[in-house]
Amino acid sequence: DAGVTQSPTHLIKTRGQQVTLRCSPKSGHDTVSWYQQALGQGPQFIFQYYEEEERQRGNFPDRFSGHQFPNYSSELNVNALLLGDSALYLCASSGGTSRNSFFGQGTRLTVV
Amino acid sequence: DQQVKQNSPSLSVQEGRISILNCDYTNSMFDYFLWYKKYPAEGPTFLISISSIKDKNEDGRFTVFLNKSAKHLSLHIVPSQPGDSAVYFCAASEAGNTPLVFGKGTRLSVIA
Numbered sequence: 001d002a003g004v005t006q007s008p009t010h011l012i013k014t015r016g017q018q019v020t021l022r023c024s025p026k027s028g029h030d031t032v033s034w035y036q037q038a039l040g041q042g043p044q045f046i047f048q049y050y051e052e053e054e055r056q057r058g059n060f061p062d063r064f065s066g067h068q069f070p071n072y073s074s075e076l077n078v079n080a081l082l083l084g085d086s087a088l089y090l091c092a093s094s095g096g097t098s099r100n101s102f103f104g105q106g107t108r109l110t111v112v
Numbered sequence: 113d114q115q116v117k118q119n120s121p122s123l124s125v126q127e128g129r130i131s132i133l134n135c136d137y138t139n140s141m142f143d144y145f146l147w148y149k150k151y152p153a154e155g156p157t158f159l160i161s162i163s164s165i166k167d168k169n170e171d172g173r174f175t176v177f178l179n180k181s182a183k184h185l186s187l188h189i190v191p192s193q194p195g196d197s198a199v200y201f202c203a204a205s206e207a208g209n210t211p212l213v214f215g216k217g218t219r220l221s222v223i224a
Binding site: 004006031033035040041042043044045048050055056058090092094099100101102103104105106108 | 116144146148153154155156157158161201203205209210211212213214215216217
């Protein structure tokens with residue numbers, strides 16, 4: 001049973017560019033959440049997708065957007081990248097009656 | 113305003129002894145609490161969780177204690193092993209599919 005998978009694992013982008021990160025949830029999970037983890041901090045909630053709609057959103061600008069597909073996989077898009085967007089981006093999935101979330105290995109984004 | 117606080121950035125414990133990691137929260141609406149372990153360059157791994165209707169939950173070497181009146185929880189690891197060396201995050205959520213709120217983590221070093 002595959003867990004949560006994310007791609008790519010590492011990415012280097014130039015300031016002002018756009019980036020797309022991808023996530024496949026754990027089998028049987030229908031809810032996907034995205035988090036940003038800066039160095040030395042805990043993960044910060046970006047947004048959550050359920051039934052292909054954004055259900056909740058954290059305190060992140062509109063440059064951060066997402067999508068969920070019918071197979072429950074998800075994308076995170078960031079436009080007009082800033083140096084401060086450099087971080088580890090984590091995808092978590094959950095589903096059913098369980099309140100436990102399971103994380104992927106993350107995508108390390110570096111903006112130069 | 114940090115709703116979940118892990119006040120000890122680091123902890124060193126000898127192999128075989130007990131490790132106790134602490135977490136405090138301020139939001140009285142939190143009713144579900146989780147602990148994650150994170151190795152460098154990996155995503156957080158779910159360890160154990162507890163609902164606010166309980167005050168203790170055990171899973172093998174890991175036990176989580178919840179003191180609702182003090183808004184405090186702790187993770188006990190007995191016996192500690194060198195492979196337990198990692199950063200441990202405490203997280204909490206409110207009822208419904210609300211996002212996780214994380215502390216900043218505690219780095220545990222288990223010395224052989």
